[in-house]
Amino acid sequence: MTTTVTTKGQVTIPKPVRDFLGIGPGSKVDFHRAVDGSVVITRADNKQPKSRFGSLRGHAGAGLDTDAILALTRGEK
Numbered sequence: 001m002t003t004t005v006t007t008k009g010q011v012t013i014p015k016p017v018r019d020f021l022g023i024g025p026g027s028k029v030d031f032h033r034a035v036d037g038s039v040v041i042t043r044a045d046n047k048q049p050k051s052r053f054g055s056l057r058g059h060a061g062a063g064l065d066t067d068a069i070l071a072l073t074r075g076e077k
Contacts, residue, residue: 013041022047 001014013023021043023029028044
């Protein structure tokens with residue numbers, strides 16, 4: 001991905017990179033120089049970006065207990 005540097009030294013971080021890092025407006029990023037001379041961008045807060053399955057994680061809330069579920073699967077009322 002290529003981007004252009006403005007006269008103020010600013011660049012737009014490509015959307016796929018922003019999405020991958022989970023950064024948005026107001027986010028802070030760090031730039032690190034790697035041993036091989038390349039530059040690495042990371043989130044400044046060191047939080048991991050939310051995975052695409054992150055919103056599915058959790059539970060459905062209060063509901064049936066184990067005995068009730070077993071009764072349903074066995075066809076009991």
